[in-house]
Amino acid sequence: MSGTASGDMYFNTNENTAPYLISVITPVYNAGKFIADRLNRLLGMELNGVEIVIVDDGSGDNSLTLCHNAVDGKNDVLLISQPHSGLSEARNTGIHAASGEYIMFLDCDDILLEEGFSEVKRRLLRYAPDILMGKFILLLENGGILRPKYAFPRLDSAEESIGFIYGSVPDTIWNVWRYVCRREFLVRNNLLFARGLLCEDLEWTPRALRAANHIEFCDEPFYGYYYNMYGSITRIASAKRALDTNRIVVENARLYSGEPYAEMLYNRLAREMFYSVSRYLLCDADERAEFVLLVNQSMTYFNGCDFFPVRLFANLRAVIPFAVWSFAVNAAKSLYNPVKASLGPMRL
Secondary structure (H helix, E strand, C coil): CEEEEECCCCCCCCCCCCCEEEEEEEEECCCCCCHHHHHHHHHCCCCCCEEEEEEEECCCCCHHHHHHHHHCCCCCEEEEEECCCCHHHHHHHHHHHCCEEEEEECCCCCEECHHHHHHHHHHHHHHCCCEEECCEEEECCCCCEECCCCCCCCCCCHHHHHHHHHHHCCCCCCCHHHEEEEHHHHHHCCCCCCCCCCCHHHHHHHHHHHHCCCEEECCCCCEEEECCCCCCCCHHHHHHHHHHHHHHHHHHHHHCCCCCCHHHHHHHHHHHHHHHHHHHHHCCHHHHHHHHHHHHHHHHHHCCCCCHHHHHHHHHCCCCCHHHHHHHHHHHHHHHHHHHHCCCCCCC
């Protein structure tokens, strides 16, 4: 299959037909600086049984033209163009259009790792899970690579798997590109992405994990995540990201309070809340008032958090102004980036 579409022209509604094992959904928006390179790398891989679904979300640059050029003459590629609607809607478009038995998401500035991706396919065929969680490598601007140093266990139940993810996985767990999901499972549980949110992965991932009956893991890294250390974010986007993060954190803490893994989830959510404090100074007066209200609401769940900075924040936030916390957290994060950049001397 190869083609282009506009809007929902190619939406696949036949749940019983899966001509591909995996559909890789790649949303694209104003990615003209790198999209040709990333697509050429992706389409140059041995991808037997894999469909590539590219969703251009109303790019204002030459991204769509570059996508057309990259997929011209290629099989098993679907290129969709839609008016700009945001990342969540671009992903939802891809879910509806996909033909694969499984779905995974690839950010347009990242890469798949061929050996690990082949192992993912083998494990999907062997175990047929609702969700498979894999590993990733971190690709730094200086050419360095950070590789995971932990092992996934074999667990007997989805509940144990969720507990391990929240309690023991040492790196990021929210990013949806870590998860390969059965398409029928996503449709049956209405696991689409919420419109209009930044940090949409933070809302989607706990919902997907709770709905799963069978979760598997893959130890071989299959995803290459490019770490953008000094990328700029506008004031409005950053303020919205801070507020969206805390709205999701509070709602997730409430929704999952009765789950057996709630305390482990709270530890993860508390860290997200704390890191969001770095954006407090980017909020206007009304946004700051809502920000403080949300943080205070979330802390009713997080008093037992095992992350020392959160415990310190919980005890001193009434004494030390939020503006001071924001400056301190932001300074700590800026110091962390060069340290991370100095690691990983290995190269692809």
